[in-house]
Amino acid sequence: MTKFRTRSRSFALLLAAGLVTVMMPLNAQADAGFKRWVADFYETAAKSGISRSTYQKAFAGISEPDPEALQKAQYQPEFKSQIWEYLDSRVNPYTVQIGRQMAARHGGTLNAIERHFGVDKNILLAIWSMESNYGAVLEKPERLHHVPQALATLAWADPKRAKFARTQLIAALKILQAGDVTPKQLTGSWAGAMGHTQFIPTSYLLYAVDADGNGKRDIWHSIPDALATSANLLAKNGWTTGKTWGYEAVLPAGAAKYEGQTKTLAQWAALGFVRPNGKGFPRGTDRASLKLMGGSNGPAFLMMKNFFTIKKYNAADSYALAVGLLADEIAGFGGMQQSWPRPHGTLDIKEKFELQSRMKQLGYYDGEVDGNFGSGSKAAISAIQKRLGMDQNGEPSQSLLRALR
Numbered sequence: 001m002t003k004f005r006t007r008s009r010s011f012a013l014l015l016a017a018g019l020v021t022v023m024m025p026l027n028a029q030a031d032a033g034f035k036r037w038v039a040d041f042y043e044t045a046a047k048s049g050i051s052r053s054t055y056q057k058a059f060a061g062i063s064e065p066d067p068e069a070l071q072k073a074q075y076q077p078e079f080k081s082q083i084w085e086y087l088d089s090r091v092n093p094y095t096v097q098i099g100r101q102m103a104a105r106h107g108g109t110l111n112a113i114e115r116h117f118g119v120d121k122n123i124l125l126a127i128w129s130m131e132s133n134y135g136a137v138l139e140k141p142e143r144l145h146h147v148p149q150a151l152a153t154l155a156w157a158d159p160k161r162a163k164f165a166r167t168q169l170i171a172a173l174k175i176l177q178a179g180d181v182t183p184k185q186l187t188g189s190w191a192g193a194m195g196h197t198q199f200i201p202t203s204y205l206l207y208a209v210d211a212d213g214n215g216k217r218d219i220w221h222s223i224p225d226a227l228a229t230s231a232n233l234l235a236k237n238g239w240t241t242g243k244t245w246g247y248e249a250v251l252p253a254g255a256a257k258y259e260g261q262t263k264t265l266a267q268w269a270a271l272g273f274v275r276p277n278g279k280g281f282p283r284g285t286d287r288a289s290l291k292l293m294g295g296s297n298g299p300a301f302l303m304m305k306n307f308f309t310i311k312k313y314n315a316a317d318s319y320a321l322a323v324g325l326l327a328d329e330i331a332g333f334g335g336m337q338q339s340w341p342r343p344h345g346t347l348d349i350k351e352k353f354e355l356q357s358r359m360k361q362l363g364y365y366d367g368e369v370d371g372n373f374g375s376g377s378k379a380a381i382s383a384i385q386k387r388l389g390m391d392q393n394g395e396p397s398q399s400l401l402r403a404l405r
């Protein structure tokens with residue numbers, strides 16, 4: 001432990017002195033420290049049954065830390081977006097449309113998995129979208145990391161994540177040793193999330209399934225394996241077949257004080273909660289917890305047991321809500337009916353799509369219509385604002401959309 005701290009501190013100094021962004025080749029001294037860590041860690045891995053041959057294969061040709069994992073180890077901004085901004089980037093016309101295409105393309109697989117595990121196929125599609133953009137991230141090899149290298153980097157350089165990374169590294173080595181993948185195929189995010197459904201190695205060991213029957217649990221290349229693995233995780237964590245994740249509700253005046261409480265749907269109805277479409281809640285004794293995810297001026301949600309099962313995948317409420325809403329939209333049940341309390345003059349996700357399409361039609365913008373306002377969209381907005389004599393702040397707004405209509 002002392003050794004680790006010393007190395008970590010000297011590396012921090014190095015970084016502070018150089019700074020030494022990822023653009024520069026990594027310092028030879030750091031590489032030597034990393035290599036020493038990898039050599040030393042074998043003893044720990046061996047205690048978990050990892051053979052020398054597996055270990056050598058896992059780290060063959062790896063002589064330096066993973067640059068991106070190293071950068072994240074040093075600095076991770078605490079980025080907190082509003083719930084509606086988070087949902088806009090995940091539940092939108094694009095993710096719904098691709099979800100429906102995937103539902104059609106993989107219908108047989110999805111139906112078989114739904115029957116076998118009792119988990120709603122639309123939830124599986126939504127998770128697939130959230131985790132890897134329906135596998136699109138796996139098609140960008142430059143964004144994939146070698147999992148043992150990335151985890152060893154975190155274990156070596158990131159005191160906050162060292163324990164997690166050591167545990168995950170051992171699990172990754174076990175996956176390799178079991179022969180499900182070759183060392184080259186053991187790819188993932190900088191933090192070790194792998195394949196179509198972004199399982200970390202310990203979750204893979206618990207839940208991975210060979211659904212296509214080729215003898216390998218391949219969540220990297222087999223869509224049936226990946227989707228069945230997600231279904232298995234949800235099934236083993238209490239997914240209730242045939243039930244929804246929750247209901248959008250209208251918050252009655254003065255009822256914000258019940259936030260976080262759990263009652264039966266009948267009790268919520270008795271307190272004045274209604275669904276925005278006017279329909280009643282199903283009768284019965286199902287219990288639900290009140291969540292006010294956009295504050296007391298936003299819509300209310302009555303979350304059922306399956307919402308909390310989705311959180312076994314990712315513990316954030318915002319994640320589980322996005323999965324639930326996207327699944328409903330893919331299934332054709334429609335989206336949210338109420339609006340989030342967005343700042344005055346800003347656009348909702350449908351309006352963001354409309355603004356981008358209009359800018360494209362007018363020839364100001366040639367990027368994707370995806371609701372995502374990156375540098376291309378901002379430059380286009382500034383150009384239009386200049387043309388119209390508006391303030392050139394590059395921000396999408398209601399006034400700009402009105403001007404283009």
Ligand SMILES: [Ca+2]
Binds near residue numbers: 218222
């Ligand atoms: Ca398989």
